[in-house]
Amino acid sequence: xxxxxxxxxxxxxxxxxxxxxxxxxxxxxxxxxxxxxxxxxxxxxxxxxxxxxxxxxxxxxxxxxxxxxxxxxxxxxxxxxxxxxxxxxxxxxxxxxxxxxxxxxxxxxxxxxxxxxxxxxxxxxxxxxxxxxxxxxxxxxxxxxxxxxxxxxxxxxxxxxxxxxxxxxxxxxxxxxxxxxxxxxxxxxxxxxxxxxxxxxxxxxxxxxxxxxxxxxxxxxxxxxxxxxxxxxxxxxxxxxxxxxxxxxxxxxxxxxxxxxxxxxxxxxxxxxxxxxxxxxxxxxxxxxxxxxxxxxxxxxxxxxxxxxxxxxxxxxxxxxxxxxxxxxxxxxxxxxxxxxxxxxxxxxxxxxxxxxxxxxxxxxxxxxxxxxxxxxxxxxxxxxxxxxxxxxxxxxxxxxxxxxxxxxxxxxxxxxxxxxxxxxxxxxxxxxxxxxxxxxxxxxxxxxxxxxxxxxxxxxxxxxxxxxxxxxxxxxxxxxxxxxxxxxxxxxxxxxxxxxxxxxxxxxxxxxxxxxxxxxxxxxxxxxxxxxxxxxxxxxxxxxxxxxxxxxxxxxxxxxxxxxxxxxxxxxxxxxx
Numbered sequence: 001x002x003x004x005x006x007x008x009x010x011x012x013x014x015x016x017x018x019x020x021x022x023x024x025x026x027x028x029x030x031x032x033x034x035x036x037x038x039x040x041x042x043x044x045x046x047x048x049x050x051x052x053x054x055x056x057x058x059x060x061x062x063x064x065x066x067x068x069x070x071x072x073x074x075x076x077x078x079x080x081x082x083x084x085x086x087x088x089x090x091x092x093x094x095x096x097x098x099x100x101x102x103x104x105x106x107x108x109x110x111x112x113x114x115x116x117x118x119x120x121x122x123x124x125x126x127x128x129x130x131x132x133x134x135x136x137x138x139x140x141x142x143x144x145x146x147x148x149x150x151x152x153x154x155x156x157x158x159x160x161x162x163x164x165x166x167x168x169x170x171x172x173x174x175x176x177x178x179x180x181x182x183x184x185x186x187x188x189x190x191x192x193x194x195x196x197x198x199x200x201x202x203x204x205x206x207x208x209x210x211x212x213x214x215x216x217x218x219x220x221x222x223x224x225x226x227x228x229x230x231x232x233x234x235x236x237x238x239x240x241x242x243x244x245x246x247x248x249x250x251x252x253x254x255x256x257x258x259x260x261x262x263x264x265x266x267x268x269x270x271x272x273x274x275x276x277x278x279x280x281x282x283x284x285x286x287x288x289x290x291x292x293x294x295x296x297x298x299x300x301x302x303x304x305x306x307x308x309x310x311x312x313x314x315x316x317x318x319x320x321x322x323x324x325x326x327x328x329x330x331x332x333x334x335x336x337x338x339x340x341x342x343x344x345x346x347x348x349x350x351x352x353x354x355x356x357x358x359x360x361x362x363x364x365x366x367x368x369x370x371x372x373x374x375x376x377x378x379x380x381x382x383x384x385x386x387x388x389x390x391x392x393x394x395x396x397x398x399x400x401x402x403x404x405x406x407x408x409x410x411x412x413x414x415x416x417x418x419x420x421x422x423x424x425x426x427x428x429x430x431x432x433x434x435x436x437x438x439x440x441x442x443x444x445x446x447x448x449x450x451x452x453x454x455x456x457x458x459x460x461x462x463x464x465x466x467x468x469x470x471x472x473x474x475x476x477x478x479x480x481x482x483x484x485x486x487x488x489x490x491x492x493x494x495x496x497x498x499x500x501x502x503x504x505x506x507x508x509x510x511x512x513x514x515x516x517x518x519x520x521x522x523x524x525x526x527x528x529x530x531x532x533x534x535x536x537x538x539x540x541x542x543x544x545x546x547x548x549x550x551x552x553x554x555x556x557x558x559x560x561x562x563x564x565x566x567x568x569x570x571x572x573x574x575x576x577x578x
Contacts, residue, residue, distance in 0.1 A: 027101060036087040038235050046244050049243035051248050053220075055252055060201055060202065061204070077208045078183075080094055109163070120187075120205050125160045126158075169513060210224060210226065220250060221248040224245050255426070268551070271304070302550065306545045306546070306547055312368075314471055315540070317540055322498045323498050326413050329393055333534070336444075339444075342356040345541060348434075355542065365476065372528065381438075414445070418466045421456075470496075480504075482494045484527070485504070497536050507530070
């Protein structure tokens with residue numbers, strides 16, 4: 001993801017390697033400049049911070065994980081080669097102290113920080129880098145979603161601290177993909193016969209600011225701060241990661257989690273829109289302060305704030321299994337998109353805190369096609385038009401059973417299917433019911449099914465679904481290949497729905513080797529238009545803001561709401577109020 005001068009600041013390096021077509025006259029060497037984190041005031045350390053985990057982590061391993069619960073824990077336990085500044089995503093040293101990019105962008109040489117250590121006290125070396133790289137690139141390792149970013153990458157180890165990645169064809173995000181690499185401990189895994197099921201996964205040896213203490217299924221995950229953590233020597237980590245312990249209470253039910261937050265059993269909380277609108281700003285309004293100062297004056301235990309998004313945060317969608325004949329017609333899928341009352345979902349489910357989505361990259365992304373939000377291009381609710389579109393595509397109730405049917409491949413196919421969503425997600429349950437009701441009015445029979453989170457993820461990975469409700473998080477520098485390229489369907493890749501469009505594939509391949517940021521963004525916008533036209537997902541909504549709650553006992557002197565990008569675990573800026 002990421003001109004001529006040989007030594008550049010993090011931000012200039014990031015933008016230049018992404019956005020300048022001309023190659024440098026010599027190697028580009030990393031030079032650290034000031035970070036937003038450097039300005040953090042001295043922190044008070046100690047105490048226990050309580051947070052919610054919405055389900056059991058599926059796997060605690062940075063090579064294997066793909067779900068948010070697992071990734072959340074890993075941010076505390078493992079370090080990446082470089083981290084990023086929260087204001088501008090400029091790279092900051094972490095496991096590696098420096099990197100150098102060759103003039104042709106084909107070789108990326110990293111030098112490990114000699115202070116970097118594993119939680120067992122042993123140094124992080126290139127042996128760990130090589131073992132982790134080889135494991136990640138092994139086709140038997142269940143990490144297809146990660147491996148797509150590493151296609152064509154080779155590794156050469158020079159000594160115990162210096163190693164180089166090389167590529168034949170550099171891509172716009174090559175540098176960023178490489179420096180966000182998070183290695184595992186070779187010693188812990190090398191004798192395991194099956195890395196995917198290694199016992200070490202539940203007792204990890206990490207190199208991050210916290211150590212793994214315990215995991216009680218359906219109860220909690222407990223992490224303890226490494227008080228002698230080597231990372232505190234780095235200026236951007238000096239006043240972060242302040243709680244002595246972080247306890248993740250596994251609470252699947254959001255409403256139960258809300259009650260626990262009010263009682264003081266959770267210190268940080270993210271409200272869903274219904275909770276924020278109905279409770280925080282409604283029936284429980286008097287229980288909340290509006291700021292840390294308000295909490296001190298009024299004696300409130302908790303306070304809440306709406307934090308406006310300044311970067312894309314992801315979106316919710318319905319995925320169609322395009323392997324099924326009934327979903328293979330673009331005309332049919334566009335008709336389905338006109339059967340959903342987006343305003344009802346935005347107003348009744350999200351209480352106005354979301355808005356209709358038209359982009360797989362997030363509307364705040366410069367890669368999104370803004371023209372799709374115009375009145376004549378946005379697919380809005382119009383049942384009459386949708387029914388006409390279905391009729392034109394061959395759907396009719398030929399046997400008078402109130403369910404549409406169609407001859408596909410010589411067989412009569414009734415328009416009925418199952419819509420899955422993860423259980424204990426009341427918002428998705430409401431969306432499923434709204435979709436079911438609107439589709440029924442058009443002659444489409446939808447049955448809805450709630451599935452426990454980890455079982456749900458297994459169904460997604462194994463393609464055991466007809467349709468499903470899910471959400472993707474967003475990144476400021478998306479690589480569309482992970483989700484939208486035809487090749488990304490295989491090996492449990494992230495092209496879950498088996499979408500395939502040769503024009504999209506070609507544009508993805510072209511955009512990924514384009515270093516001129518403006519040109520690449522135009523390609524990404526065209527990818528957005530083609531995907532929205534094809535409707536492999538029914539794009540539902542994306543959030544306007546983060547609805548955050550805080551216990552009065554914690555404080556964030558700089559204010560996490562001042563940070564533009566989420567680049568680290570959510571407690572790293574907090575400390576306890578004296």
